[in-house]
Amino acid sequence: MKGGEVGAMSRRGLGFGLEMKVGCGLRTRSRRVVQDGSMTPIVPETIDGLKQSSWANMPLELLREVLVKIEESESTWPLRKNVVACAGVCRSWRQIMKEIVKVPEVSAKLTFPISVKQPGPRDSLLQCFIRRNRSTQTYHLYLGLTNALTDDGKFLLAARKCRRPTCTDYIISLHADDVSKGSNTYIGKLRSNFLGTKFTVFDGQPPHARAKVTKSRSSRMVGVKQVSPRVPAGNFPVAHISYELNVLGSRGPRRMHCVMDAIPASAIEAGGVAPTQTEFPLSSLESFPSLPFFRSKSNNMDNFMSQPLPSQKDGVLVLKNKTPRWHEQLQCWCLNFHGRVTVASVKNFQLVASPESGPAGPEHEKVILQFGKVGKDLFTMDYRYPVSAFQAFAICLSSFDTKIACE
Structure with missing residues (x-):
């Protein structure tokens, strides 16, 4: 054809x-x-x-x-x-x-908007990039269409920085020009503490059936219209990110620690499974009027409940930044980004699974998320299973925030 x-x-x-x-x-x-x-x-x-x-x-x-x-x-x-x-x-x-x-885990393709909430491919890193707009305090995530670092890309997510007296919020949306918590395209947010050393990633919808909502005034309503009572709306914490003091002062590499509340530690092992969202709630369907694919009146919550859940006996996945090595000739700390990062920056990092208990295996050597600078306001973001594009984007946004106590 x-x-x-x-x-x-x-x-x-x-x-x-x-x-x-x-x-x-x-x-x-x-x-x-x-x-x-x-x-x-x-x-x-x-x-x-x-x-x-x-x-x-x-x-x-x-x-x-x-x-x-x-x-x-x-x-x-x-x-x-x-x-x-x-x-x-x-x-x-x-x-x-x-x-x-197929889901990105199998196909390594992002076809429908729900793909940004699903874990990335198991066998490779999905290559994306982030464009920063300093004047509007917005960040746009794109899927790379080629191996070049400067292609136009396919738009995936947008985030807007909102400063508050005691914290900073990054509102994440499916729409490039409608980034607000009152929008039907709102899917989550990143919130920092006052010092910018601790962050929490909130999902607008439960990542699994046992997820607990964080009570707040904003959890009562996600969009202009109330969400179906079968699909609760609110702030569901899915990850906690912390930055520690640099060992070598302001010029030393940052030390990150990410606790993925919604992903079991066994997800990185062979045969391990991470929860996978299958559909957006009915409240978000009006955001896609031209795509009847998202207007299915199937039993969304029943489909969601059938997804694998983190085991209560199993610990959650913990990610830490890969330790860089000191390069004598360049006189700087270096990591191998395989050509995906070209500019030295304290924001650059690679995250691997942390063996909290027991010996480290080969699965702990795989880079799950890497982020680095390639231009003044251009950064690459590559991720893989069991992290989703939404979770990876939120973690990378934490690197943009000012760290008063760390730098």
Whole structure:
């Protein structure tokens, strides 16, 4: 199937999606009418708008084969837009596409917005970058489309810095221009203490069934409209980040310690599992009016409850920054970023799993998240399983904040 044919099919499919919506929402019912000399039976008339489109009669086997070929042919952004368009055609197309498109853990692809809440790939680092705007105090996260450090990228998340008398908040949103906690695109935030040495990452929705909400005035409402009572909204702590005093003073490397409350320590081992969110709550669906894929009225909370949970007997995952080595010739501390970082900065770091108890294994040597400077306001961010793009972005935002007690 050629690219032009796919695009045409997607546009026709979206039209069919509207037909199906009307067709599924109305029903013709036979009416019993008391007949007398002045009345005649009422016969329902055929409405042209309710006629089934030819796309609805496609055999499921053929439909699945077509959608599989489309999904396989679009390996990178922005060509993944046809996959999203196919998911928005109708309910049957949406259901099949949800089965075909794999989570980032398996496919290493970010296709739908929910992908930013799901853990990254197991076998490789997913390459992203962050652009900082000093004048507006905003930060935009992009997915790298090429191996170049300066490509345009695919927008993923945005954050805005909000200074308060006793702390600093970084509001994280799915929309580049609507970054506020009152928005339906709000998905979480990062909050620091007064000194900028301790941070807490809050998810707007529970990362797993046993997650506990932090009580605050802002937890009563996430957007303009109340969230469905089946999906509680609020501030769910998913990670705690702390910075310690530099051993070698202001020029020494920072020491980070990240406790991932929502991820079990066993997630980094072979066969380990981290909780994976599958859908956004119903309150966020109005943010995607052009993507009926997100308007499924399935039992969202039931699907969410079926996800793996951190074991109560198992400890949570703890991340620490990889210790840099001193380079005699360059007279500086160095880490091997494999060409992804080009500018020396105290903000640069690599996080690995910390063996809190027991001997360190090979899984503790893998870099789970790395962040570094490549330009005045350009930074790379690469992450992998079991951390999601949202969690990785929040951790990197903590590096931008001023550390009064550390520097």
